[in-house]
Amino acid sequence: MGVVSDVSLDNREAGKVSFDKIIFNNVTFTDSSFHQIELTDVIFEKCDLSNVDFSYAIIHRTEFRNCKLVGTDLSQSTIMNVVFSHCMGNYATFRFAQFKQVIIHECSFQNADLYNSKLKKMSLLKTNIDQAQLAGVNLEGMDLSDCEFDGLGVEVEDLRGCIISREQAYVFANLFGLIVKD
Template sequence: MTNKKKSLKIELPKIPTGLSNIEIPEFGVQSNDYFNMGIIADCSMDNQNANKVSFEKIIFQNVTFTQTSLKDLELTDVIFEKCDLSNADFSDSTLHRTEFRNCKIVGLDFTTATLRNVLFHSCFGDYATFRFANLRQVDFQGCSLCKADFYNSTLQKVYLNSSNIDQAQFSGTKLEGIDISDCRFTGLGVEVEDLRGCIISREQASLFANIFGLVIKE
């Protein structure tokens, strides 16, 4: 039987080859700035504070964004490679065809963000926040999402492939059709009604029984 979980097709970033390096202005990013068609590499964008910034057809390589606030950010056809976005604030943002590859996204804030065709590959995302966010066609592959917060979010065609979701918060989030059968966890923040239609393994069924205080009779 084909494992449909592995067949998710998301639209990849549409980025032309031969992009040139571009630099962030010395005075930093300003609200309503627009950057497109380039590579931003080996630099720091830490402690920036701006709203409604747009990046289109951009590759970030080894860039740090720690403690940066870019609320209402728009990312279209963007790739982050080996970047550190720890505790960055991307709340209210919109992401289209965006990839995060081998990035550190600890505490990254996507509250009320909209994510479409987004890939997180081998990312360290403990404590990342997706509260009230809307995710569709989003694939987490081999990520650590311990204590990540998906409270009251909307998940459609969201895949959690071989990821660690231990103690992640899903209360108020409908998990119907979401396959967590190969995820690792010892506990989750979730309500019984939210689990209706969620795809789990046999081993996880026993774990959920323990979480909700059920007794399985042999």
């Protein structure tokens, strides 16, 4: 338990580290590697986690608030009961990750890669997911209606049962080569 504040921990490397009940406030971790990290009851507030390797992480009851996650690698991670709020996660990688009860609120995840990830009770609220890779992700029941995007990397079968807005229907029509006539 503790608080780490106003420090730079760039270019660090540690494997199989565990953090429990820690608050990181205004901490920079860029270009660091925390492969197989375990985070429980952790808060990241105004942190820069750009290009950090969190692959194979187990992240539980954790919040990312106003954080920079550009290029962060969370591939093969288990992410449960986590909130991402007002974060910049462009080009973040979540390939083969498992999400359960995750909220992503007012973030930018442009060009993020969620290829073949499993989503269970995940909410994307007012988030920019333009050009995100969602192929192999079952989007049934997922509400994307208030998300912003001009294109997505998806397969037709991934979209079955996905909830979108009327305006987004035009985007998907263009993706599938359809011509919409007014």
